[in-house]
Amino acid sequence: MPIGGLLISIFVGYIANREDTENELSNHGTLNNRGMTKTYLNILRYVTPALLIIVFLNCIGIIKL
Numbered sequence: 001m002p003i004g005g006l007l008i009s010i011f012v013g014y015i016a017n018r019e020d021t022e023n024e025l026s027n028h029g030t031l032n033n034r035g036m037t038k039t040y041l042n043i044l045r046y047v048t049p050a051l052l053i054i055v056f057l058n059c060i061g062i063i064k065l
Contacts, residue, residue, distance in 0.1 A: 002056040006049055013045035 012021060018041065023029065025037045057063045 009048040
């Protein structure tokens, strides 16, 4: 499960079209949440992969939390 989440976060954060992602999050521009979508994408790019790697390493026993 952590690997699937990691791959999804990498795909949406780096590979998927940024404009399409912003359109989906803002209901095709009807919601005024431009700042939130930028924050969401930054968290999805940088924070989520790091946390999912920690979870994966904990699951396979390399680190103990």
